[in-house]
Amino acid sequence: MPNLGQQDLPNLGQQITPLAPRGSRFVPLNPELPEDSAWLAGQAVSTVVSPDQKTLLVLTSGYNRVYDTDSPAPNPAESNEYVFIYDISTATPVKKQVVQIANTYNGIVFDPSGWAFYVSGCMDDRIQIITRSASGTWGQQDGNFLDLGHEGRGLGLNIDPNGAKQVNQMVGVAPCAAGVAISGDGQTLVVANYYNDSITVFSGGYGNWSSGTELDLRPGKNDSAQRGVAGGEYPFWVAVKGRGANTTAYVSSLRDREIVVVDLSGAPQIMARIPVKGQPNKMTLNAAQTRLYVVEDQSDTIDVIDTASNSLIATIPLVPVSLLPPSLAEAIDAAEANPDQQTLYTGANPNSVALSPDETQLYVSNGNLNFISVVNLDEASGGGEVVGFIPTGWYPNSVSFGAVGRSPDGQSPMVYVVNGKSPTGPNPGWCYGSGSPTYDGCWAANEYNPQLTKAGLQSFPLPDLEQLTTLTAQVAINNRFSSEVSAEAAAVMAAVREGVKHVIYIIKENRTYDQILGDLEVGNGDPFLAQFGEAITPNQHQLARTFVTLDNFYASSETSYDGWPWTTSARAPDVIERQYPVVYAGRGLSLESEGLNRNVNVALPTVAPGQPAHLLTRQQANPLTPDDPDLLAGQTSVAAPDGPDNEVNTGYLWDAALRAGLTVRNYGFFVDVTRYNFPQDSAYSLPLLKNPAATRTTVAYPSSVSLAPHTDPYFRGFDNAFPDYYRYKEWEREFDTKYARGGLPALSLVRFMHNHTGNFDTAIDGVNTPELQVADNDYAVGLLVEKIANSRYANDTLIFIIEDDAQDGADHVDSHRTVAFVAGAYVKQGAVVSSQYNTVDFLRTIEEVLGLPPLNLNDALAIPMADIFNPTPTPWSFRARPSTYLYGTDLPLPPRQMRQPVPRSTRDADYWARATRGMDFSVEDRFDFATYNRILWRGLMGDRPYPDAPTGLDLRANRDELLGRYRQSLRGR
Template identity: 30%
Template sequence: MRHYDGQVGRATLVIVAIFAAMTVGADDPTPKEPDQREIMLPGLTRSGSVLLPNGWSLRPAGKQSPLGDLPVILAENPKFPILAILHAGYGEHEVWTLDAKSGQTIARAAIPASFSGLVWSANGDRLYVGGGFDDLIYGFDHKDGLLSNKSTFRYPDRTPLQKESGPGGKKRQRVTAGLAVSADGKSLWAANAFGHTLARFDTESKALISEIELGLDSYPYGLALDENAGRLYVSLWGAAKVAIIDIKANALDGEYETQEHPNEMLTAKQGRYLYVANANRNTVTVLDTNKGQAIETINTAIAPQAPAGSTPSSLALTPDESILLVANANTNDVAAFNVKDAGKSTPLGFIPVGWYPTSVRASRDGKTLWVTNGKGGSSRANRDGPRPGFSGGSEGRTRQYIAGLLQGTLSTIPMPAPRQMAEYSRTVYACSPIKKDDPAGVTGPQAAKNNPIPSKVGDPSPITHCIYIIKENRTYDQIFGDMPEGNGESSLCLFPEKVTPNHHALAREYVLLDNFYVESEVSADGHEWTMGAYATDFVERTWPLGYRGDGRVPFPAEGNFAIATPAGGYLWDRAAAKGVSYRSYGEFIDNGKTPADPSTTKVKALQGHFDPKYRGYDLDYPDQKRADRFLEELAEFEKAGEMPRLIVLRLPNDHTSGTAPGKPTVTAMVADNDLALGRVVEGLSRSKFWPKLAIFVVEDDAQNGSDHVDAHRTVALAISPYVKRKSVDSTMYSTSSMLRTIELILGLDPMSQFDASSRPMSMSLPGCWMHRPTRFDRRT
């Protein structure tokens, strides 16, 4: 193991047993050349499609127009050819107005903060916008696409609300999501997602008329108004229900059951039917409001048996109400259904759009579709990304921070005829690793025969234990950019071999993975993807608000909110379902007040399956102490002769504290992390479990660095007697690939469409796995 002595500014070799314990025999393979097949990298391909870091592709239909940061909702003016688009991402929060015919931007109106909520008055001369965690609603006068005379709707003295349901401060924020306005323009309703209420305002006086409590953790989201029936429908994002509001009595008048994460809704046939998108399932619930029950559940996934992950998050109907359009955010498509006969829908096909579609609308004349794509049309490299611990830098550096790197787009698509729809559907399948008629739901590429990674769940593997180590925020170039064996850029390498000798030695001795990507942008969605192969719409829509510096926004992930849990659960849920033993060290764990106090967890599946003495995310606590604690337990496992088959271990200090006064330097913290990793691997390699063990190491995200290939490219390691030694594997992998590899080894079912369809870390020729353990000498 090698240790970086940051105090004297030089690398010092400390000869210990880690690499001696992994010493190869005389027949050990020599360093291998990288695979000579074509290497796939994110970006524009020869075919004209855009390859994303997760291995999916984009080839959006229609015309693509640039937008701002995370467009979340689009609304067509009911009287004039004007579109309004609300942006509520990491960057500027603003409303854009566009000419609906030409697509040209007319005006941009900045607002301090937003989350969602956008609605025109019936006559088209007013626009209302949600004010996010400011607990405001904004009103604008409108004429010819120009917005003026901004007015504000306020809650008087923060009207007392029921008990706070999660972290984020003593005063619970309301945070407007959905908005609706009466036909006469006199009443404005607001669904308050984090306040769990429905508010009603008088638009003339701007006074609050009423506020209805809808239940703790209900997270009211979308609104659908049926004035003829005297009803307002409120989707309860966190409760899998729709609340029915009597608008005359200003009171709750019942509920409908849906599936998880109901969001946007539409009424049809003069209010007889209500369509509800369920983002945490691949479904739309069709409700008959006369019967008071669901009459159909429409599957929106591109493979009917696919696990969760499509994320249907927006709905539109053609003017004649014959075609329902559903934006599937995570699979980058719009699903179309013939709904002329309510309750007996038939699929028409899929339309390819941009990355993470957030809103779909059909024009009033039925000739055009508009789709806002939250992450735009491509990922990007970020040579001018963050450089932690280094002063100076230009505006360009800030702008290439990954949270604001992916700017949205607008897809303008002529309404497709049947032949065009068939062609679009073929494109959607070509852009996805999912097979249309896979009877198993989703089956990704399979390992070769006799590979230690089974070809399917349930097949045997000679590997019996997996250690999954999660670190924080580094790009590939930051750590491995100095390794000539791989595709690195040395000028971007901030923590070279003298700082991270153990990372380098492990990559060089085992396999250098130089084409590995995270699906996430930051730690909030990163830990969700790392443990669940998916981040819900709740997480994706919330984290940008907190990362832009608003301290009122709670951290939406890692067990803090039940609503953040994916439908397919997390890796430990899959282990529990198959009777596979598991233990967490610091992941989804709440630290005690001091290091001497025990940690706790809110996650039910982790109760009794985590180490209360292991400290989770705390940058004032050295990774060396985390390594100490794990090695203590490892010694106990050795004595007992058994160890949990799945271990999740968090080593967070490569996150660093930046240039914060009184904190260790970034170099010292990364070196601490490197040494801790080396010690953990050393201990495992010298244990009795080593011959049947695989260690996987990955960053939760790559947000705090630069990379010349892609801002999502990251550090990953695979360490095992079964790894092909001294090799370079440039196969395109992602975090989901690593999860699928673990699942196949341990016999666990996939959690989402993304791990189910991903390429396991066995497919390159030569790949990083060999079917025979490498010999090693444990006598040293």
């Protein structure tokens, strides 16, 4: 076998082979920083080739924060985004220069003159102009930018942690400039104002640009008769047709799934709206500008638009049935043959499109399945068909072509593909116990998940048809297209499905395997990384011992932003994959994966004429929401996955259960948290009631349309000031009053979130340090398991418990490895299962238990976790016990054992409040989590040295010796 550069992605069950194409090269993106020459950039998102075809630009838009030993803050001189400039005049790209830009978001375009290029600045609300000197060096002159003029205000809501507490006011989110395009004559530049639902048009050309003219793309802002009608929101990409007085802009609206056509011949004016099925992403025009090719996420298609009539003339599927494994192909064929059955299986996350130099093919990057779709075009019909796949690196974001004749054989064009991620491996230096022995040394570890995922540039000659057949087969191997469930596993899952009638799905926050179970006497854990070991998490240790220890389980996500979609829908749409590293770097945008778009609860309708009185409006749920029906009109969430047959926003686990006629009850999933952050004496706050049901006080406003009727309004959502113990008590209240004698829903969703930690100055009942909050979370989980164990549901219920991500800790195997538990009569007891599983496999297993079809391509290709189950039930019991740490709080706990000492937290609440002052804990991770992790390390561990972690080693053997050394180290503290 040739060297394919194979790398495993254990958190997704995939592999990547970027060196598979003949003549392929793959190089990381190294900006050659003066203070860290080995540091590599991540999240490459866009490529563009110069007019003379000799220069390739590669743009990053992501995390790219660099820490050193001198400061708790990122190094401002190096923590930027980058434009990598390559000479592509020969077959091998040669890096010539790297230009640093403070903030970017995907948009980049060359000026037709070749003497400048333009980069969108996201939250800086400007277009940066980078110019070339006579010597050929690129750079930015002071003041050489185009101001977009939004004065720091985007369209949306946010709670200012300081201002809100003082004056109880809402402030807008920051603006963000995204796609940018220029006319062929270089006289018109158009910018998509992603967070202002508008475009800005500049005229005059390079060196003579006018001040911009802005056009709001929303229908209600152009025609008062259409107030409250959705349209033009989240404009992401722009293509410009024509020149001079005959210029037209095509703008992709991600949220409203339309291409907005704007006449630029005079004052910008909307002339048409072209609806599309998926979320329109990047676009490209052919040379004659008669065809616009639009790549669409969610629907996994290319739409072809005739620019003369501004009409859709063809739709091309990017993952055709003929190239899928037989099991999937048969299911899709059956669905298409039966109009009453919905079509399944999208989820490839297509995100960019490029035309080959001879315009006979399209190359489309599919981020989630790590390949390029090759489409042969049919000039007569305007459509085309996929003829093969080409493997790439992890999460390809952009593809471009070089000139014909640049390949080694002098016959083919070169293809350039950039990826956003790379495999991470272990992260023992992530300030949780190894690597540099002091706190200061940990600052420079730079092992946070978004830091560890690195970008790369892949280049190869355009493959011929024979090679394409081989490459397509390799893509099938990489993505497990040929995987089948064994007959034995299928029989086990069938028996479990027959016996189990109820699933309780608990999602927690952010922990790694070593961090929690590193000190367990079995399994592949490193005790020296066990930050919240058995003394703090006795119930999770008991779950692992009683049932199955899963010591090779991986979170499919990188952070909470993409973690919640992965854990609830087995995918993160491309909009989330693009946004999460930018958000976590503090470069703008907002957390939008749980029903809030720009912090607006779009699950609730806006106030509009004729609004039914019985429907709760946004203003009723949050009185500070402006009375503007055009603010994110409608009830579509830009970040939610689609369901079967492209049913918008219904791609979640509970949607599948509801479609199957199963009952669902929701405790804390997808709840609007905007009002939790106000002080308790504010008229806008939701009080911290321990038993809100007693006074019928609503404390949970749903942020999911489909979950709203099934949501417990008394179960508080994400709020670090509120103990999980009282969340459990609300769940128990409803269980006792509604379900103890029967009728437990088939699917219960329970959010126990306090192991996230935070809000140390406002936390009630003294649960106000990291140790106490993690212990509180552990006890709530244990109490729920105990309740089911002692109920009529013990034999026909399974409890699935998972972390949404593993970003907040170190692990000696992989930064994605995390804890997961399953409890119930059909689960093996006292077993260690080291099969490689991940979040998507976990969801697939729940689907199999409930008899649900897959949600998308990811879980359709996943493996049900059959080897954790027995085909017949076994009696089981469970007794929850609180960590002794909790006896230092005001929680109502059972009597502790006589003379049982109560350990104290390493630091008190005042310390943690001071150390985290200014951090916004109102939702998961609305701050630089890398800084917070370093604060946690210092507060919990100080400057104490830890032994170096045996990175990547199998620690299942000789556990007694390893744990003995660990306990000895504890006695020395």
